[in-house]
Amino acid sequence: xxxxxxxxxxxxxxxxxxxxxxxxxxxxxxxxxxxxxxxxxxxxxxxxxxxxxxxxxxxxxxxxxxxxxxxxxxxxxxxxxxxxxxxxxxxxxxxxxxxxxxxxxxxxxxxxxxxxxxxxxxxxxxxxxxxxxxxxxxxxxxxxxxxxxxxxxxxxxxxxxxxxxxxxxxxxxxxxxxxxxxxxxxxxxxxxxxxxxxxxxxxxxxxxxxxxxxxxxxxxxxxxxxxxxxxxxxxxxxxxxxxxxxxxxxxxxxxxxxxxxxxxxxxxxxxxxxxxxxxxxxxxxxxxxxxxxxxxxxxxxxxxxxxxxxxxxxxxxxxxxxxxxxxxxxxxxxxxxxxxxxxxxxxxxxxxxxxxxxxxxxxxxxxxxxxxxxxxxxxxxxxxxxxxxxxxxxxxxxxxxxxxxx
Amino acid sequence: xxxxxxxxxxxxxxxxxxxxxxxxxxxxxxxxxxxxxxxxxxxxxxxxxxxxxxxxxxxxxxxxxxxxxxxxxxxxxxxxxxxxxxxxxxxxxxxxxxxxxxxxxxxxxxxxxxxxxxxxxxxxxxxxxxxxxxxxxxxxxxxxxxxxxxxxxxxxxxxxxxxxxxxxxxxxxxxxxxxxxxxxxxxxxxxxxxxxxxxxxxxxxxxxxxxxxxxxxxxxxxxxxxxxxxxxxxxxxxxxxxxxxxxxxxxxxxxxxxxxxxxxxxxxxxxxxxxxxxxxxxxxxxxxxxxxxxxxxxxxxxxxxxxxxxxxxxxxxxxxxxxxxxxxxxxxxxxxxxxxxxxxxxxxxxxxxxxxxxxxxxxxxxxxxxxxxxxxxxxxxxxxxxxxxxxxxxxxxxxxxxxxxx
Numbered sequence: 001x002x003x004x005x006x007x008x009x010x011x012x013x014x015x016x017x018x019x020x021x022x023x024x025x026x027x028x029x030x031x032x033x034x035x036x037x038x039x040x041x042x043x044x045x046x047x048x049x050x051x052x053x054x055x056x057x058x059x060x061x062x063x064x065x066x067x068x069x070x071x072x073x074x075x076x077x078x079x080x081x082x083x084x085x086x087x088x089x090x091x092x093x094x095x096x097x098x099x100x101x102x103x104x105x106x107x108x109x110x111x112x113x114x115x116x117x118x119x120x121x122x123x124x125x126x127x128x129x130x131x132x133x134x135x136x137x138x139x140x141x142x143x144x145x146x147x148x149x150x151x152x153x154x155x156x157x158x159x160x161x162x163x164x165x166x167x168x169x170x171x172x173x174x175x176x177x178x179x180x181x182x183x184x185x186x187x188x189x190x191x192x193x194x195x196x197x198x199x200x201x202x203x204x205x206x207x208x209x210x211x212x213x214x215x216x217x218x219x220x221x222x223x224x225x226x227x228x229x230x231x232x233x234x235x236x237x238x239x240x241x242x243x244x245x246x247x248x249x250x251x252x253x254x255x256x257x258x259x260x261x262x263x264x265x266x267x268x269x270x271x272x273x274x275x276x277x278x279x280x281x282x283x284x285x286x287x288x289x290x291x292x293x294x295x296x297x298x299x300x301x302x303x304x305x306x307x308x309x310x311x312x313x314x315x316x317x318x319x320x321x322x323x324x325x326x327x328x329x330x331x332x333x334x335x336x337x338x339x340x341x342x343x344x345x346x347x348x349x350x351x352x353x354x355x356x357x358x359x360x361x362x363x364x365x366x367x368x369x370x371x372x373x374x375x376x377x378x379x380x381x382x383x384x385x386x387x388x389x390x391x392x393x394x395x396x397x398x399x400x401x402x403x404x405x406x
Numbered sequence: 407x408x409x410x411x412x413x414x415x416x417x418x419x420x421x422x423x424x425x426x427x428x429x430x431x432x433x434x435x436x437x438x439x440x441x442x443x444x445x446x447x448x449x450x451x452x453x454x455x456x457x458x459x460x461x462x463x464x465x466x467x468x469x470x471x472x473x474x475x476x477x478x479x480x481x482x483x484x485x486x487x488x489x490x491x492x493x494x495x496x497x498x499x500x501x502x503x504x505x506x507x508x509x510x511x512x513x514x515x516x517x518x519x520x521x522x523x524x525x526x527x528x529x530x531x532x533x534x535x536x537x538x539x540x541x542x543x544x545x546x547x548x549x550x551x552x553x554x555x556x557x558x559x560x561x562x563x564x565x566x567x568x569x570x571x572x573x574x575x576x577x578x579x580x581x582x583x584x585x586x587x588x589x590x591x592x593x594x595x596x597x598x599x600x601x602x603x604x605x606x607x608x609x610x611x612x613x614x615x616x617x618x619x620x621x622x623x624x625x626x627x628x629x630x631x632x633x634x635x636x637x638x639x640x641x642x643x644x645x646x647x648x649x650x651x652x653x654x655x656x657x658x659x660x661x662x663x664x665x666x667x668x669x670x671x672x673x674x675x676x677x678x679x680x681x682x683x684x685x686x687x688x689x690x691x692x693x694x695x696x697x698x699x700x701x702x703x704x705x706x707x708x709x710x711x712x713x714x715x716x717x718x719x720x721x722x723x724x725x726x727x728x729x730x731x732x733x734x735x736x737x738x739x740x741x742x743x744x745x746x747x748x749x750x751x752x753x754x755x756x757x758x759x760x761x762x763x764x765x766x767x768x769x770x771x772x773x774x775x776x777x778x779x780x781x782x783x784x785x786x787x788x789x790x791x792x793x794x795x796x797x798x799x800x801x802x803x804x805x806x807x808x809x810x811x812x
Contacts, residue, residue: 013459047479053419055486065497066482069475076472080461091471
C-alpha cells in the first residue's frame with residue numbers, strides 16, 4: 001500500500017501525529033506501507049519567497065536544492081511521530097528512494113525507480129516515508145524536482161514499481177467533485193471515475209490530482225483513491241472502468257491561463273510550425289490552439305498559455321509573428337476555461353449543442369473552443385466563468401441520478 | 407581558499423547577498439574558493455523546536471535528516487546570490503561534497519573526505535558552496551551531523567584535504583578575545599594564537615571556534631583565520647607558532663556545566679573505572695575530574711558534566727555509587743569554570759599561586775581545580791564567575807604589553 005499525504009495534512013505537529021496514527025493503523029493491519037509526503041503547509045511557498053528575496057533571476061538547479069529541504073523536514077518529523085507510536089519507520093529522500101528523473105530542474109519527469117533501498121526497509125518490517133516531489137538525475141547525480149503537485153506522481157510511480165494494490169492520495173478535501181464546491185455549493189463527490197476522465201478534469205483545472213500521476217496510474221493500472229486525511233470515509237476511486245458511464249462526470253474550470261492571438265497570419269504551409277516550434281523550445285506550455293478558416297490568404301491563430309509564462313510567451317510570439325509576416329500579437333489575460341468531461345460523450349451526440357445553448361442562455365460568449373472524445377472546453381470572459389460552471393452543472397444535472405442531454 | 411560563514415552571517419537575504427559579495431571579491435582575485443555555510447540564523451533551533459513539538463523521544467537518525475535541511479536552504483540561496491553577481495557557483499550537500507563520517511548521529515566525526523566532486527567543480531572555475539555540519543556514513547549511506555559548531559570542522563577538514571593555504575572562519579565577532587567582551591569590556595582581540603592555546607580556550611568555554619576544528623587545523627597545519635563577516639579588518643590567526651608567547655593569552659569561562667560529587671567512595675583500585683566507564687558508555691561528556699586524598703578508607707570524587715546531560719549523568723552516577731558502595735550523590739548546577747590559558751605558562755612558575763591570590767582577594771572560593779601544561783581551570787560559584795574573569799584579566803594584564811606574573 002502506498003499512501004500520499006499533502007502539505008495541508010502535515011501542516012503542523014498535531015496533524016503530523018494524526019497522520020502517523022492513520023499510517024500506524026494501516027501498518028498494524030499487516031500491510032506493507034510506503035508513505036509519500038509533501039512539504040509542510042506553505043513551506044514551498046515560503047522557500048520560493050526566500051529565493052525571490054535573494055535573487056530576481058532563475059537558478060533552476062539551486063532552486064531544486066532549496067525546495068527539496070521542504071519534504072526533508074516533513075518526512076523526518078513523520079518518521080519520528082511513527083516511531084513514537086512503536087512503528088519502525090525510516091525516512092528516505094527522493095534520491096535515496098531511487099526516484100530517477102530527467103535532468104529538467106523544476107519540471108523533471110520520473111523515468112524509472114530503483115527501489116532496492118525501499119524494498120529492503122519494507123522487508124525489515126519498516127514503514128518507509130519517502131519525500132515526494134523530488135528525485136535525482138542518474139547521469140549527473142543532481143537533485144531534481146517534479147514541479148507543483150509532483151508528490152502525487154512520486155506516489156503513483158512508487159505504487160506501480162512496488163506493484164501495490166492501490167495508491168491512496170490523502171488530501172484536505174473529500175475527493176474529486178462534480179465541480180469546484182466553492183463555485184457550485186451543491187457539487188457532489190464523485191465515487192468512481194476513469195483515468196481518462198480524471199485526466200481531462202485535471203488538465204481542465206481540477207487541482208486535486210496532478211495529470212502526470214493519473215497517467216502513471218493508467219499506464220500501470222494502479223487504482224488511485226483520492227480521500228480526506230481528516231476522516232475515514234471513502235473518497236474518489238480513479239480506475240480503468242466504472243460502474244456507470246455518465247455523459248457528464250464533472251465540470252472543470254481554470255482561470256490560470258491567458259489567451260494570445262496572432263492576427264493576419266499568412267495562410268501558408270509551415271506557418272503553424274514556425275509559431276509553435278519556438279514556443280515549445282522556450283518551454284511555454286501551450287494548451288488550446290484554435291485557427292479559423294482564412295480570408296484573403298490570412299487567418300488568425302489563438303492559443304492559451306499559463307499566466308505565469310505570459311511575458312515569455314509574448315516575447316516568443318512577437319518574434320514568430322515578425323518571422324512569418326503576421327500583422328500583430330494581442331495578449332488577453334482576463335479569460336477562463338470551462339470544460340465538460342464525461343466518458344459517456346463518446347457515444348452521445350448533442351452534448352456540445354446543449355452546452356452552447358446553456359452558455360448563450362446565460363449571455364456568455366464563447367471565444368475559443370476545443371474538444372476531445374470525452375471533453376468539451378470553452379474559453380469565456382474571466383468574470384463569466386463561475387456563472388458558466390453553475391449553469392452547466394445544473395443544466396446537465398451533473399452527479400444526480402437523472403442526467404439528461406435534452 | 408576555504409571560507410566558512412556562520413548562521414549569523416547568512417541570517418537573511420541581505421546578509422546572504424553581502425556574503426556573496428565577499429566571496430565574489432576573493433574569486434575575482436583569481437583564488438579557487440570553497441565556501442562552507444551553516445544554517446540561516448536560528449533555523450537549527452527552530453527545527454529542533456519543531457521536532458520537540460512532534461515527539462518527546464530521541465530519534466537521532468531522523469533528527470539528522472531534519473536538521474540537514476537547514477544548511478541545504480542556506481547553501482542554495484548563497485549559490486543563487488553568487489550567480490547573480492556573475493560568479494559560477496554550485497552548492498553541494500555534505501554527502502555530495504564527500505564529507506565521510508562515523509555513524510554516530512548528532513555527534514559524528516569526520517573520518518575522511520572524498521572530494522572528487524568538489525575538485526571537479528573547482529577545476530571548472532566554479533565557487534563550491536558546501537553545507538557545513540553534515541556528512542554521510544560511507545557504510546550505511548546514512549546522513550549524519552557533526553554536532554553544534556560542526557561547520558567549523560567541515561571547513562578546516564576540507565581545507566586540509568584540498569591543501570588550502572588558509573581556512574577563514576567568518577563570524578559575527580571580530581576574532582578571538584582575551585576574555586568575553588560582554589564580561590570584560592576592555593578585553594582585546596588576539597592577533598595570533600597557537601593551536602594549543604586556542605584548543606584550551608575553546609574547551610574552557612570560548613565559543614568562537616569548535617575544538618574539533620582546531621584539532622584538524624593543528625593536525626594538518628592549516629592556519630585558521632577567525633574574522634568578522636561585517637568588515638574587512640583582520641581577525642585572529644590560529645597557527646603553529648606565534649611571534650610572542652605571553653604567559654596568559656586569554657581568560658575563558660564556562661557556565662554550561664554542572665558538578666556531580668559522589669561522597670564516601672571506598673578507596674579501592676578499580677573504583678574510578680566502575681564510576682567513569684558507565685558514564686562514558688552512556689555518552690556523558692565528563693570534563694574535569696577531581697579526587698582528593700582519602701580518609702578512613704573513603705574519598706570524595708567530583709566531576710563536571712554539561713548541564714544538558716545532568717539527568718542522564720545523575721541517573722548513571724546513582725547506579726555506579728550503589729555498585730561501589732558509596733554514600734550518596736550530590737548534583738550542583740550553580741557552578742562555573744574559569745580558565746587561564748597561555749603557552750608561556752610552560753616555562754613560567756607562580757602563575758597558579760598568583761591566580762589563587764587574585765581569586766581570594768575577591769573573596770571567591772575555589773571548589774575544584776585542574777591544570778594542563780598551558781591552562782589552569784578553577785570551578786567557582788556561578789554568581790562569582792564574572793568577577794573572577796574581570797579580576798584575573800586585570801591582574802594578569804592580559805593582552806596588554808606589560809604582562810606580569812608578580
